[in-house]
Amino acid sequence: MSDEQRQRQRLDISRHAVRLFAEQGVAATSGEQIAQAAGVSERTFWRYFPHKESCVEPLLTKMVDAFCVVLRAWPPELELIDHLREAYTPVLDSASDEDVEAVLEVVRLTHGEPALRAAYLMLRERAEDALADVLAKRLDLPPTAIEVKVQAAAMSAVLKVATDDVAQASVEGVTQAGLDGHREQLATTLSLVLRCLSQAAAG
Amino acid sequence: MSDEQRQRQRLDISRHAVRLFAEQGVAATSGEQIAQAAGVSERTFWRYFPHKESCVEPLLTKMVDAFCVVLRAWPPELELIDHLREAYTPVLDSASDEDVEAVLEVVRLTHGEPALRAAYLMLRERAEDALADVLAKRLDLPPTAIEVKVQAAAMSAVLKVATDDVAQASVEGVTQAGLDGHREQLATTLSLVLRCLSQAAAG
DNA sequence: GCGCTTTATGGCACTCACTGCCATAAAAGT
DNA sequence: ACTTTTATGGCAGTGAGTGCCATAAAGCGC
Numbered sequence A, B: 001m002s003d004e005q006r007q008r009q010r011l012d013i014s015r016h017a018v019r020l021f022a023e024q025g026v027a028a029t030s031g032e033q034i035a036q037a038a039g040v041s042e043r044t045f046w047r048y049f050p051h052k053e054s055c056v057e058p059l060l061t062k063m064v065d066a067f068c069v070v071l072r073a074w075p076p077e078l079e080l081i082d083h084l085r086e087a088y089t090p091v092l093d094s095a096s097d098e099d100v101e102a103v104l105e106v107v108r109l110t111h112g113e114p115a116l117r118a119a120y121l122m123l124r125e126r127a128e129d130a131l132a133d134v135l136a137k138r139l140d141l142p143p144t145a146i147e148v149k150v151q152a153a154a155m156s157a158v159l160k161v162a163t164d165d166v167a168q169a170s171v172e173g174v175t176q177a178g179l180d181g182h183r184e185q186l187a188t189t190l191s192l193v194l195r196c197l198s199q200a201a202a203g
Numbered sequence C: 001g002c003g004c005t006t007t008a009t010g011g012c013a014c015t016c017a018c019t020g021c022c023a024t025a026a027a028a029g030t
Numbered sequence D: 001a002c003t004t005t006t007a008t009g010g011c012a013g014t015g016a017g018t019g020c021c022a023t024a025a026a027g028c029g030c
Helices: A003-024 A031-038 A042-048 A052-072 A080-094 A097-110 A114-139 A146-169 A176-202 B003-024 B031-038 B042-048 B053-072 B080-094 B097-110 B114-139 B146-169 B176-202
Strands: none
Touching: A003 A031, A003 A042, A003 A052, A003 A097, A031 A042, A031 A052, A052 A080, A052 A097, A052 A114, A080 A176, A097 A114, A097 A146, A114 A146, A114 B114, A146 A176, A146 B146, A146 B176, A176 B146, A176 B176, B003 B031, B003 B042, B003 B053, B003 B097, B031 B042, B053 B080, B053 B097, B053 B114, B080 B176, B097 B114, B097 B146, B114 B146, B146 B176
16 A cells, blocks of 8 residues: 555544544544544554544644745745745645644644643654754754754744644634734744844854 | 642652663553552552653652742842852752652653653643743743743753753763753853843844 | 465454542541 | 541453454556
8 A cells, every 4th residue: 555545544534533532522532433433443543543642643744744845945045934925825725624624623622632732742843853954954053953953942832822823713713814814923923033043043 | 648748659659660661661561560669559559640651740840840940039130041050050959869860761761752752741841831931920921922932932942952961961870060061051052042032022 | 367475454352551439448627 | 436538449341552363455477
């Protein structure tokens, strides 16, 4: 079976799982139930997901990966704020509206569902590493350099706050205006923090 | 039973659990085994710890709390770097050497033990919130302000890197010189980042 | 088309993390 | 001393997750 097929299968199960998590809570949703909803046997379900909470991973990584792609495409001569204004919109358009809603739903669920929170944090840490790689290339430093790690962490924090904001704001459904505001806040704050921390690293 | 007694009991179990985790891995250590080592029944063990991995919490929070106490005692007129040089040493002295070793062992274990990593990240997030509170008071801003959160995240990142460094450096036992170097690196980097981000927030 | 190997799936039994329930012991209050 | 509360232990049960094997299905040489 191709990797692509497996990824699509995981994503499909992920969608069902998140819906069930939102409807009845994580604890009240059994692996058997998710498997049944996704139309696979329980045994294969556990083969696709080592833990129940990791069901949220495919949906979330889809978004994180998209953001990382945008970041990697950041041309050296451009200001981050301008690049994001240009390139960040397609990210949200590339995903189906339902998936965007689902991701924000997961973000909301992580407050109040410790198991999901833990999975979320693990994923964010992976994303932070990816961020550090991008920054390292840009600053021509090893990804292990402390300046790189601190900058990556600060960016990650900005992303986290912005994501929480938009998730909170779009409880009653996402709007284009909401997403635009999100992108704008993200771009300005990220630019500010990066410029400032870069100077500190250089000085 | 007093809270204090309960805390001491949890800490005691925590020490046994960490030792077992280090000796044979988390997966290979059963709740029954930890309970037996700590001299309580399995049932009471599960009453003290909702999850196996949360056994590391008491030991880790002891250190985190100690650092937060130091931070809270940071006088407004003093530079952070000077305050840490003055006040951070007693923190490490206040804990028994075995506990310091155990904490560093846990930090090392979190690389390679995803379950412990997740618990570690949850705890770090709580610590970050405490950090944000301290910063908010200092900057006279609400703890929810984005500048506060970003600064807290950056500090948290510095702490994380420094902690990982010292944990890695003291595989063969901690030395006073190692701890001193740790404190010095922590103090200088924290000061730099804070000064820089404060300017950004003010500008 | 047909065998053969590989791989994905399902079923089953099992372990173990964790919980609810009750019975008892210890502590605390009067 | 008596009662009430609270901490503990035992026991049985649920559900997450795993190992094992049997089968189905996909890929491949012919």
